[in-house]
Amino acid sequence: MIKDWLFSDERSICHFRAAGVLIRENNLLVQREKDGMEYALPGGHVMVGETSEQALVREFKEETGADILCDRLIWTEEVFWKWGEKNAHGIVFYYLISLRNPSDIPGDYFESKDNCHVLFEWINLDKIEDLIIYPSFLKERINHIPGHTEHFIRRDD
Numbered sequence: 001m002i003k004d005w006l007f008s009d010e011r012s013i014c015h016f017r018a019a020g021v022l023i024r025e026n027n028l029l030v031q032r033e034k035d036g037m038e039y040a041l042p043g044g045h046v047m048v049g050e051t052s053e054q055a056l057v058r059e060f061k062e063e064t065g066a067d068i069l070c071d072r073l074i075w076t077e078e079v080f081w082k083w084g085e086k087n088a089h090g091i092v093f094y095y096l097i098s099l100r101n102p103s104d105i106p107g108d109y110f111e112s113k114d115n116c117h118v119l120f121e122w123i124n125l126d127k128i129e130d131l132i133i134y135p136s137f138l139k140e141r142i143n144h145i146p147g148h149t150e151h152f153i154r155r156d157d
Helices: 052-064 125-130
Strands: 006-008 012-021 027-033 038-040 043-045 068-083 086-099 109-111 118-124 132-134 150-155
Touching (some): 012 068
Parallel strands (some): 068 150
Antiparallel strands (some): 027 038, 027 118, 068 086, 109 118
C-alpha cells in the first residue's frame, strides 16, 4: 500500500506537500474549506516513493480533473506550527504550473472532485492582500515570481 508522506505520534506531525501556482488573466487558483475564510494553494501530500512533481500532477487530476504541467520549482518552504496540541513540521515544494487544456478548469469557483468540503476559486491578484492565505510569503512574492528557486523558513509555533 502506498502511503502519504505524513508521519505522526502523540506529540508531533511531519508532512511533505507539493502545491501549484496557477495564474490565469491576473487571477490565482486557490482552495478553501467550503465554510472557511482561509485560502491555500492547491496541491497535496507527496506519497512515499513519488516525486513532488508526480504528486502535484496526481493531486490536480484527483481534485480538479485537470492535467497540468509543472513548469518549474519556484519556492520551497520549511514551516513549523501548532496543529491542535501537536508540534507540526511541514516541507512544501511550490511549482509554477500550467494547464494542458485551459478549459479544464472553469472560470469562477467549483467543488473539489474528491472532497465536497473544499472549494476552488480564482482570486484576483490585486485582492490577495486582503485575504488570509498560505503560505504567508505569498502576498509579497506572488507578483514577483523569481527566475530561480527561493527557500523560506516560517515558524508559527
